[in-house]
Amino acid sequence: MNGIFIALEGPDGSGKSTIMKKIVEYLEANGIEFIGTREPGGTKIGENIRGIILDEENKHMAAETEALLYAASRSQHIYEKILPALNRGKVVICERFILSSLAYQGIARGLGVDQVRSINDFAIKGIRPHLTLFFDVDPEKTLERKVGKKRGDRLEQEGVDFHKKVYNGYKELLKGYTDAIKVIDATQDIGSVFNQCIYHIENVLKYKED
Ligand code: TMP
Numbered sequence: 001m002n003g004i005f006i007a008l009e010g011p012d013g014s015g016k017s018t019i020m021k022k023i024v025e026y027l028e029a030n031g032i033e034f035i036g037t038r039e040p041g042g043t044k045i046g047e048n049i050r051g052i053i054l055d056e057e058n059k060h061m062a063a064e065t066e067a068l069l070y071a072a073s074r075s076q077h078i079y080e081k082i083l084p085a086l087n088r089g090k091v092v093i094c095e096r097f098i099l100s101s102l103a104y105q106g107i108a109r110g111l112g113v114d115q116v117r118s119i120n121d122f123a124i125k126g127i128r129p130h131l132t133l134f135f136d137v138d139p140e141k142t143l144e145r146k147v148g149k150k151r152g153d154r155l156e157q158e159g160v161d162f163h164k165k166v167y168n169g170y171k172e173l174l175k176g177y178t179d180a181i182k183v184i185d186a187t188q189d190i191g192s193v194f195n196q197c198i199y200h201i202e203n204v205l206k207y208k209e210d
Contacts, residue, residue: 003086004204005127007097008197010135011167012156013142014186015193016095019135022194023093023201032205034091035081039073039100043080046073054153061154067105067116074098075123083127091205097129099173099181104155107169108162131204133197134174135186139163 008016020036027034040050052058053069074097085092098120106116143156143163151157174181182200186193 003088003090003092004131005082005086005092005129006094006201006204007099007129007132008093008095008135009097009099009103009132009170009181010184010186011137011139011142011163011170014135014137015190016135018190019194019197020093020095022190023197026198026201027091027093032091033089034093035085036093037077037081038095039077039097040070041073042077042082042094043073045076045080049073049076054155056151056154056157058154063105063109063111066109067101067111067119070101070105071119071123074101074120078124078127086127094129097132098124099132099134099170102173103166103169107172108165113173128180130180130207131200132181133200134170134181134183135193136183137186139167141187 008020010016020038024034024036027036039046040053041047049069049072053061053066053073082092082094098117101116101120102113105111106113140160143160174183184193184196188196
């Protein structure tokens with residue numbers, strides 16, 4: 001496995017998708033072999049699972065079911081898409097990965113970080129991002145940005161309290177992590193957020209060449 005795995009993380013509406021598009025353009029323009037993908041989803045099976053998780057009719061879904069479905073989507077993603085790409089030496093850039101499950105299901109849903117980590121350890125077989133970019137922005141602002149535009153999916157429809165728990169959960173998790181996670185000030189304009197991301201991406205790509 002000699003590819004590089006990069007994950008984008010952060011609360012709902014923190015601008016990950018917008019910056020993802022710009023990162024994709026950057027990688028294309030620089031002739032870097034990559035795949036861009038997302039969670040939950042990324043494969044046909046994963047996208048079907050995503051549909052079940054986010055369907056606003058599934059309001060009665062147990063938190064445990066939700067956690068297992070995210071892990072199931074992730075497992076298929078690793079097996080079918082991420083690992084093969086890394087084995088071919090590609091850069092894999094993925095919107096959300098295990099940290100989302102730890103923050104949303106482990107902390108905000110109250111399932112416990114250790115419990116959620118252990119079902120995910122089973123799913124991901126030791127594959128972890130070389131670099132995680134955490135988009136740091138207060139959920140009150142992010143919710144305004146997102147739910148203001150449209151009704152939102154089942155998770156987006158959770159109240160401000162839930163999204164605050166997610167944000168505080170991320171912050172808590174970051175304390176226990178090392179250099180592999182870089183905090184991006186996502187309150188800045190798009191150009192500046194993009195530049196912060198590219199700075200860290202170039203560093204990790206340089207490391208690959210060395
Ligand atoms: P997205 O809107 O970023 O595509 O993600 C869909 C929702 O799923 C978002 O509200 C975050 C949530 N989520 C989790 O709760 N746990 C996870 O493991 C992942 C990947 C996403």
